[in-house]
Amino acid sequence: MPSFARLLRNLAALASLSLFALPALAQDEDNLLPVTQAFHLTSDASQPGTVKLHWRIAPDYYLYRGRIKIKAADVSAVKLGEPALPDGIKKHDEYLGDVEIYHGDIEATVPYTLADAANKVLALDVQYQGCHEVEPKICYPPNTEHLKLTIGGASTIPTDAAPASGTPALASKGNGAALLGAPAATPGTDAQALPADQAFRFEALAKDGKSLLLRWTMPKDYYLYRDKTEIKVSSPAGVTAGEPDWPSGIAHHDEHFGDTIVYFDQVEVPVPLNGADPTKKVELDIAYQGCLENGICYPVMTRHLSADLASGAVTVGNAATAASAAAPSATPAEVAPTPPPANLMPGGEEKVGFIAAIGLALLGGLILNLMPCVLPVLSLKAITVLESGESPAAARKHALWYTAGVMLSFALLGLVVVGIRAAGHGLQWGAQFQQPVIVGVLVYVMLAIGLSMSGVFEVGGSLGNVGSGLASRSGPTGDFFTGVLAVVVASPCTAPFMGSAIAFAFAAPLYVAFLIFVALGLGLALPFLLMGFVPAVARMLPRPGRWMETLKQALAFPMYLTAVWLLWVLTKQRGADAAALVLAGGVLLAMALWWYGRSRGARFSWVFTSVLAIGAVAALWTVHGLPAPTITQVASDGSVPYSPEKLAELRSAGTPVLVDMTADWCITCKANERAVLDTDTFRDLLKQTGTVYMKGDWTDVNTTIAAFLEQWHSVGVPLYVVYPKGGGEGHKLSTVLTQDSVKQALDAATGQ
Structure with a gap:
C-alpha cells in the first residue's frame, strides 16, 4: 500500500480511537443538541439549474468544510456540478492536519443538469460532519440527510424523519447503525445489544514472568478488531509491551476502515514484556474495540491491568484515565458498514422463513438419496426391502425402523451441533470427517459390511451388537442402524436446498432447530417409507428370487469403493503412514471376520477373533498420534x-x-x-x-x-x-x- 494511503488509514484509526474513548463524558451528553439542531440544514431550489443549501450552526459547534458531500440520489436522473463552498476558518487538527471549519451561518450552491427537463423533483443526499468544541468535546458521526426538492419551490420534503427534540445526537446515525452511548437495539430485532463487558469478556494471565496472555471471549455474532487494540505499560519505567502475537483472523471489509482483520468467538494473544523484572508488578492499559455484526459498534473500551509477575496474579479494572485518553480535540470517526436489510444474509443470500426452511430441509433430505456418499449404504436397505417383497407388513416394518434410525440420528446430530454453537464454539456440518480416527472407523465399517454382503461371514446373535455388524444384521436392529449409518456418511454431503435449511436451524431456537433436522431425516427416509406404505410403489419392486443373492454380493463392491475413498481422505489428512496402518488393521479385521464365519461355534474360536480385532483397533488408534503431512507442491489449478x-x-x-x-x-x-x-x-x-x-x-x-x-x-x-x-x-x-x-x-x- 502506498505510504500516503497508509498514513490516511492510520489517521482514520487514530480519529476513531479519540472519538470512541469518551465514557467519562456520558453524564454531559444530555446537554448536547441533536445533530440536525446543531447543524440545521435548509434548502432552496427556486432557481432551476441551481440548488442552495444553508446551514445554521449552533454556538459552540463547528462544521468541517472537507466533510460536506453532496450526491444525487439517482445519478441517471440528474448530474451534479462541483459545489461552491465558502472559505472556512483554518484550523490545525491533531489527527486530520490542516482543515477548514465553519461557525455561524454558511451557504453552498450546487449546479445541476436534469436528464429529463420535465422532471420537477430533485433528490439529493447531503452528508456533513461537525463537532462540539467546548466540554464535552466530541465529534458527531457523519450525518446524511435525504432531501427531495421541488424545482421552482423552496420547500424541502424530508424522506427521513429528523430526530425528536432533546434526543441525544450521539446515539444514532442516519443509516440506523448505533455509534456512541448505550448500545442500541440490533437492526431487525427487538432485543438490546449486550453490555460491553458481556459482549467482549476480557481476561489476562501472567504466563512466565516475562509475558502476558490476553484473552477476549465474544458471544455469537460479536467480533473484535485487531487494529483497534492498543497495549501500553504505565509502570514501571523502562518496561514496554512487545509485539502481540496475534493468531490468524478473519478478513473483514469495513465501509470506512477498509480491509481489516477481526476475531469471532475467542482469541488469545501472547504479549511479551520487554525489560520486565519477573519478581515485580507491571501496570498496563489495554484499549480495544469491537462490533455486533450487522449492528452496533461499541466505544473503545479501556481496561487497566495490574500483574504480579512473581505470583502470576492479575487484576483487571476500568482504566481511570479512560477519559483523558480521548484527544483534546474530538475528531471525525467512521464506523462499521451499514447493516444489510434484515431479510438478507451476508452476500445477499436471502433468509428463509420457518415454513420455507422445513420445506427446504425435506427436499434437501430427499435429494441426499442421490448423492454418491449415501448410495452405498442405501444398497443395504434395497436388499432388505426386496427380501420383504412378499409381505406388505414386513416391508412397513423395515421402513419404519429405518426411518426411526435416520430421524433420531439427524435429530441428535442437529442438537449436538446447535448446542455446541450456542455455547459459543464454532462447529460446521461434516466436521466429524476432519477426525482421522472417525474416518478410519468408517473404513472398517464399510469393509465389514462389504464382507458380510459378499458372504464371508454372517452376523449371529453373539455378535449382533458389535458396531460394524449392526447395519448388516437382519430385523429391526439392522434396519435401525442402517438408518444411523446413512446419516453418518451423508453428513459430508450438502444437497441443494439443504444449506439454507441448516443455516436457519443454527440461528433458530432449539425446538425449531430440532424440527428442521427431523425434516431432513424425513426427507432422507421418504423413499423407503413410500415403498413400505404405498402398495403401488411396492408393486413396482421385483419379486424375490435367487437373483437377489447375486445382487447382494454385487452391491458389496460400492462398499469397498467407499472404503477406498475414505482411505484416500485419510491419506490427505495424515499421510501414507496412516493409510498403511488402517490397511493393515483392515486386513486384521477381515481375517477376524473370516475366522468368525468359518469357526463359528468352535471351542476358543473367539480368542483368536478377539486378538485380531484388538490388533485392528490398535492399528487404527495409532493413526491418532500421526502429524499432518507437509504439502509443499504448487497448486496445479492456479489457486x-x-x-x-x-x-x-x-x-x-x-x-x-x-x-x-x-x-x-x-x-x-x-x-x-x-x-x-x-x-x-x-x-x-x-x-x-x-x-x-x-x-x-x-x-x-x-x-x-x-x-x-x-x-x-x-x-x-x-x-x-x-x-x-x-x-x-x-x-x-x-x-x-x-x-x-x-x-x-x-x-x-x-x-x-
Missing part, C-alpha cells in the same frame, strides 16, 4: 492458499477474488471442481477477469477456515465467495456451481 492477510492484501489492491472453501471428504466440492473449477474454461475466465482464485482446504481441522465459515454463516463446505474489483462486500455463491453461474458472478464483480 493461492487462503489466509486472511493475503485476502486483505488483495482486496486493498482492488483485486477481484474468488474464495473457495473445500475439503477432500466433501463430495459436493469434488463434483464442483470436476464440473467447473478444474476446467480450462474456468482458468480462461480467471485470466479474462483478472480474478485471483484463493482456496482454503478444510480437510483437516483449521480454525482460520472455520472462522471464515462462521463469518459467512456457512454450515460447512463448500463455500464460495466472490469479492468484487475495487473493494466492496463479498457475494456468496450457491453450493452447487455451474459454468454460467460462476461466469455471471465474476463478470458482475469485475464490471464486465
